[in-house]
Amino acid sequence: MMLEIVPLVEELLPGLLRHARPSVACVCTTRAKFLVFDGSSSRPACVVEFGDADRMRRVERILAELHVRVPDAIARPLACERLSDGRHVLIQEGLAGVPWFRVSDNLGSAADWQRLLERAAGALGRLHTATGDV
Numbered sequence: 001m002m003l004e005i006v007p008l009v010e011e012l013l014p015g016l017l018r019h020a021r022p023s024v025a026c027v028c029t030t031r032a033k034f035l036v037f038d039g040s041s042s043r044p045a046c047v048v049e050f051g052d053a054d055r056m057r058r059v060e061r062i063l064a065e066l067h068v069r070v071p072d073a074i075a076r077p078l079a080c081e082r083l084s085d086g087r088h089v090l091i092q093e094g095l096a097g098v099p100w101f102r103v104s105d106n107l108g109s110a111a112d113w114q115r116l117l118e119r120a121a122g123a124l125g126r127l128h129t130a131t132g133d134v
């Protein structure tokens with residue numbers, strides 16, 4: 001499946017990928033998500049997910065509403081399409097950030113951890129308010 005991700009993104013979103021050799025990483029939790037990197041390892045160009053039509057369209061609508069309210073923390077949906085084989089795909093923009101397993105790499109003091117906690121609490125507060133609005 002990973003081999004089809006880059007051609008699919010190029011087909012559905014022409015011009016999004018600009019480098020000769022984009023790469024794909026798969027994050028598998030409850031549902032697999034494919035991060036497509038294009039020239040920067042700190043920010044994926046997009047994130048691709050496959051699923052049933054109802055769920056993909058519902059997630060697209062929710063992301064669109066939340067992105068308007070919290071654009072720095074919620075990725076904007078870029079495409080939600082039915083594929084020729086019947087699957088549905090949702091592609092959303094990538095957000096810059098550090099993978100969760102690297103967060104502590106640059107936190108050397110208690111003050112660093114406190115600032116992270118304050119930023120996280122602020123982001124969660126904004127997300128909670130936006131979710132309530134939606």
